Amino acid sequence: MTAKEIRQKYLKFMKDKGHKIVPRANLVPQEDATTLFTGSGMQPMVPYLLGEDYPGGITRIADSQVVFRSVDIDDVGDSEHLTSFEMLGNWSLGDYFKAEQIPWICEFLFDVIELDISKIYVTCYAGNEQLAIPQDTEAIELWKSEFSKRGIDPVVVSLGTEEYGNIHGTQGGRIFLYEGKENWWARGIPELKTPIGDPCGPCSEMFFDFGEQYEDEEKWGKAHPAGKSPRFTEIGNSVFMGYKRTDETSFDLLPAPNIDFGAGLERLAMAKLGIPDISLIDLTAPIMKKLEDISGKSKDDYLKAFRVISDHTKSACWLAVDGVIPSNTQQGYVLRRLVRRAVKYGIEIGINGNLMAETAPIFRQIYGEDYSEVEERYDEMLAIIEKEEKAFRVTLTKGLKELERLVADLKGRSITGDEVFMLHDTFGFPKELSLEELAVRNAPLSDNWEAEFESALSSQKQLSRTATAGQFKGGLADHSETVVKYHTATHLMYRALKKILGDHVIQRGSNITAERLRFDFTHSEKMTPEQIQAVEDMVNEQISRDWPMTWREEKTKEALANGVMGAFGDRYGEIVKVYSVGDPDGVNYSREICGGPHVEHTGKLGEDNKRFKILKEESSSAGIRRIKAALV
Numbered sequence: 001m002t003a004k005e006i007r008q009k010y011l012k013f014m015k016d017k018g019h020k021i022v023p024r025a026n027l028v029p030q031e032d033a034t035t036l037f038t039g040s041g042m043q044p045m046v047p048y049l050l051g052e053d054y055p056g057g058i059t060r061i062a063d064s065q066v067v068f069r070s071v072d073i074d075d076v077g078d079s080e081h082l083t084s085f086e087m088l089g090n091w092s093l094g095d096y097f098k099a100e101q102i103p104w105i106c107e108f109l110f111d112v113i114e115l116d117i118s119k120i121y122v123t124c125y126a127g128n129e130q131l132a133i134p135q136d137t138e139a140i141e142l143w144k145s146e147f148s149k150r151g152i153d154p155v156v157v158s159l160g161t162e163e164y165g166n167i168h169g170t171q172g173g174r175i176f177l178y179e180g181k182e183n184w185w186a187r188g189i190p191e192l193k194t195p196i197g198d199p200c201g202p203c204s205e206m207f208f209d210f211g212e213q214y215e216d217e218e219k220w221g222k223a224h225p226a227g228k229s230p231r232f233t234e235i236g237n238s239v240f241m242g243y244k245r246t247d248e249t250s251f252d253l254l255p256a257p258n259i260d261f262g263a264g265l266e267r268l269a270m271a272k273l274g275i276p277d278i279s280l281i282d283l284t285a286p287i288m289k290k291l292e293d294i295s296g297k298s299k300d301d302y303l304k305a306f307r308v309i310s311d312h313t314k315s316a317c318w319l320a321v322d323g324v325i326p327s328n329t330q331q332g333y334v335l336r337r338l339v340r341r342a343v344k345y346g347i348e349i350g351i352n353g354n355l356m357a358e359t360a361p362i363f364r365q366i367y368g369e370d371y372s373e374v375e376e377r378y379d380e381m382l383a384i385i386e387k388e389e390k391a392f393r394v395t396l397t398k399g400l401k402e403l404e405r406l407v408a409d410l411k412g413r414s415i416t417g418d419e420v421f422m423l424h425d426t427f428g429f430p431k432e433l434s435l436e437e438l439a440v441r442n443a444p445l446s447d448n449w450e451a452e453f454e455s456a457l458s459s460q461k462q463l464s465r466t467a468t469a470g471q472f473k474g475g476l477a478d479h480s481e482t483v484v485k486y487h488t489a490t491h492l493m494y495r496a497l498k499k500i501l502g503d504h505v506i507q508r509g510s511n512i513t514a515e516r517l518r519f520d521f522t523h524s525e526k527m528t529p530e531q532i533q534a535v536e537d538m539v540n541e542q543i544s545r546d547w548p549m550t551w552r553e554e555k556t557k558e559a560l561a562n563g564v565m566g567a568f569g570d571r572y573g574e575i576v577k578v579y580s581v582g583d584p585d586g587v588n589y590s591r592e593i594c595g596g597p598h599v600e601h602t603g604k605l606g607e608d609n610k611r612f613k614i615l616k617e618e619s620s621s622a623g624i625r626r627i628k629a630a631l632v
Contacts, residue, residue, distance in 0.1 A: 002282040003086075003269035006113055007064050007370065010088045010263075013108050014062035019090055022573045024065045024371070027084075027322040028331055028509060036331060041065040041087030041262045042239075047595065048093055049199060049241060049258050055553050056575035059095040064088050064265065066318055066371075070334045073341070076311045077304035079277045080230070083338070084315040086265035086283075094256030101238050101259050102142040102204070109206070109236075110150060115271055117150050119209040121170070121225045121232065125184060125202030126158060126177035131191055133251060135177065136202045139240065143175050143204070169222035182226045185239040185260070194245045199254060203239040206263075207232045208271040235271055236263035279303075284310050287362050294358050295349040305345040312342035313359040313385075314366075320381040321374055323508055326388040327621035331509070339388045343396075344430040353393070356385040392428055399427025403434065407443045414444040417452025424453075425460060479597055485605050485631060486517040488549065488598045489539065489612055491581060492605075493629065494565060495590035496538040497521060500531055507566075508624050516615065516630045523625045527617045539612040542581065542589050546603030551579045551596065559593065566593040605631055 011021050025044035027037050038044065044065070048054045054061065068084045075081040092101070109115050122143050127135035140156060147154035157173030170176075177183075180190030186200035194200045207225040214231040215223045223229035242257035269281040279288055279299075287310040288299050299306040316338040319331065326336040339356070346355045360382050368374045374381075403423055406415060415438060423429035431453065438445065446452070490510060497505045501523055509520040527535075556576045560566070564578055579598055582588030599605065605612065610631040620626035 001113055001269075001272050003265050004282060004366075004370065006268050006272065007086065007088065007265055009112055010108065011062060011064065013104075013112055014090050017060070017104060019060040019062040020056075020058045020573075022061055022063045024063060027066065027068050027319060028324060036334070037068040037070065038065070039067055039069050041067060041089035042091075042260050043067075045089075045091055045260065049091070049260060051199075054093060055573060055577055058575075059093045060091070061093070062088075062090040064370075068315060068318065073334075073337065077308045079279070080233070082266065082278060082311050082315075084311070084318050088263045088265055088268075090259070090261045092259035094258060097242070097257050097259060098138050098142060098238075098240055101240075101261065102139060103146060105206070105236065105238060105261065106146040106150075113268065113272060115208070115268075116274070117147070117152055119271075119274075121174060121176065121207045121209060123176045123178050123183055123205045123207070123225055125204075126179045128180060128191055131249060131251060133191065133202075133243070136183075136204070136240070139202070139204045140175060140177075147174060170224055176225050178226055185241070186245075191251075194251075196245050196247060199241040199244050199258060200251070201240045201242040201257070203237055205234055205238075206236040208235050208267070210274070210276045214276060230276060233267055233270070233276055234264075235267045236261065279307050279310065283366055284314075286366060287314065287359055290359060290362050291349070291351070295346075295351050297349045302349045305348050308345045309342045309349075309355070309359070312338040312345075313356065314363055316342065316356070316385050317360055317363040317374075317381055320384040321377050325384060325508075325621040325624055329620075332621050336388060339385055340392050340428050343389055343392055344428060344433075347396075347430060348432055354389075356382070356389045360385065395428050399423055399429040400437065402427055403429065403437055404441075407438070407441045410443060414446040415449065416446050417449035417454070418456055420445075420449060421453050421456035421460075425456075480514055482514045483512055484597050485599055486512045486514075487596075488602065489605055489629070489631065490517050490519055491579065491590060491592055491594070491598070492539045492542045492602065493517075493519060493535060493612070493627070494521075494592065495581075496535045496542075497523075498565070499538065500534045501527070508620075516628050519627045519629070520620045520624055521627070522623060524623055526619070527625065532614050532617055536612055536614055540606075543602050543606045543612065545589075546601050547581045547589055548583075548601055549579060549581060549598045550584060551577050551594075551598075552584060554578045556593075559591075562591075564591045564593055 015021050025038050029038055029043070041063070042049070045061070065087045066084060067087055070083065072081050072083050076083060109120065110117050124139045124143065125136040127133055144154040144156070152174060154175055155173045156175045156177065157171050158177040183203050183205070184190050184200070185203045186194035187198055205225070210231055210233065212231065215229055217223070220227060220229040223231045225232045239260040240257065241260065242254055243251040244254050246252050266278050266281060266283060269283070270276055270278060273280060278284055288306050291306055291309055292299055316335055319335045319338070324331045324335045326332050326339065328336070343355055364374060364378055368378070406419055420431060420434050423434050424431055490512065494507060504522060506522045507519070508522060511518040553575050554564070556574055559576060559578050576593045577595060578584070579592055579594045579596065580588050581590045581602060584591060612629060613632045614627055614629045616628040618626050
């Protein structure tokens with residue numbers, strides 16, 4: 001059974017259980033300042049899990065969400081790490097709970113996709129006496145029942161302390177009890193870090209046992225489900241949000257608890273194969289095969305390079321499909337890095353041109369049937385990544401000239417590791433390519449060049465992490481009064497840009513803090529001073545008119561057909577929340593799909609005699625302009 005079949009079977013299964021199947025969210029969150037990308041299946045659902053009503057009053061939801069995690073870029077190349085992958089998810093918003101969720105998941109895993117139940121192990125919450133949170137006996141008993149009726153002895157094993165210091169392997173168990181570090185969900189874990197007022201609760205994870213041959217006791221210690229051994233791989237997690245933290249030490253039961261379930265599609269496909277190697281599943285293997293065809297190399301001889309290229313080209317395609325443009329900042333920087341790393345590893349296996357043009361059609365074959373946006377935006381996506389590859393290969397040519405200059409200026413000394421790193425960092429020259437070219441030119445390397453190179457690389461990675469932590473933000477910084485005003489001002493400016501510049505203007509990203517708003521939009525040339533003044537005047541006119549800000553739910557197709565604005569690449573369900581500046585059925589200034597929040601009247605933006613002012617208008621990337629503005 002392929003991953004594609006598993007996805008289709010899951011969505012049908014959940015639909016048959018009364019769930020509304022919703023489209024995936026864009027990989028670039030528009031209203032979430034906590035992350036650069038959509039990094040989990042639940043991320044788009046957080047507002048509803050925290051109490052906001054889902055459009056249309058829907059209480060049962062399921063989807064397959066493509067997610068992206070840039071922090072894993074350097075780890076890609078082994079058997080399990082990916083930068084982009086799919087999460088199958090289902091949610092109950094105050095509807096069903098454990099008694100339905102656990103049997104349903106068992107039915108899907110064991111009866112629908114027919115995983116080998118003898119290789120499945122689960123974890124449950126052990127309880128916390130200090131906080132008076134009991135052991136999750138309901139989940140334990142439900143699992144025991146499901147295992148028993150399928151002929152598996154459901155032995156329960158308590159693994160003790162949060163550090164798991166007394167663990168001695170599986171101890172013949174099937175259901176394992178862990179404390180809050182492992183089996184408690186909140187926006188800050190474990191229990192005592194749960195934000196006051198937030199829903200939270202225990203969770204139950206499912207693991208697949210790939211066998212003792214993947215156990216390395218000397219490296220990882222005794223293998224157990226939540227341990228570090230690759231023998232056990234988590235394939236799914238049911239979160240039971242049945243509590244709400246009320247003060248420093250107390251938790252109350254929620255009257256209408258929620259379910260949040262997520263399962264890694266690629267990991268389910270691995271479990272179905274019985275082999276812990278993501279490169280073998282149908283979402284990756286076709287790209288690996290294409291790389292063998294165009295390189296003339298065997299993946300078995302260059303496995304890391306093949307895995308990196310497959311992952312990075314796939315992720316680059318997804319980001320480009322969702323509107324990301326290569327640049328030196330934010331999401332564009334990550335896309336640029338993916339393409340360049342793929343090209344560098346391509347050179348290592350002998351692919352010296354047209355890598356993206358060769359692999360993108362395979363991406364299209366893999367995902368185009370199930371994700372219509374891949375077909376709809378394929379030409380634009382391909383143009384974006386092909387252009388970046390071509391630009392990078394020009395940079396590599398410059399790097400070769402720099403290498404030749406270094407060799408010509410040696411005058412009896414050796415090439416240092418810092419210089420090899422400079423070629424890698426500045427010109428994208430892979431280390432292996434530098435060594436090959438230096439050998440051809442009989443240029444000697446210093447005795448410590450490898451240590452020097454690794455030291456420089458380590459320093460660069462640390463700087464990159466620091467920059468990422470502090471810089472890569474999107475959406476709203478918070479819901480303070482000032483940020484809400486700036487969010488409303490963004491709506492007013494978006495409509496003004498369309499009226500002044502033309503309907504080609506489409507939102508391509510935003511970032512709003514208490515100091516300013518930032519807005520990226522499609523436009524091919526620098527705005528003139530007259531255009532900037534016209535936009536400012538139009539926004540300030542709407543502020544002075546003190547329009548009411550209202551919202552209501554509308555059918556998506558009708559809203560878009562009636563000219564309601566949205567952000568590029570966003571995918572919506574059948575019902576959306578539409579904010580109107582003015583009367584939605586009469587005289588109004590703008591109508592836009594948005595999750596909020598906004599001021600009640602636009603006049604609030606003009607309090608204390610403040611006026612809307614564009615502080616800066618500049619290029620963000622090719623064909624994308626960026627405005628920074630404030631109320632001053």
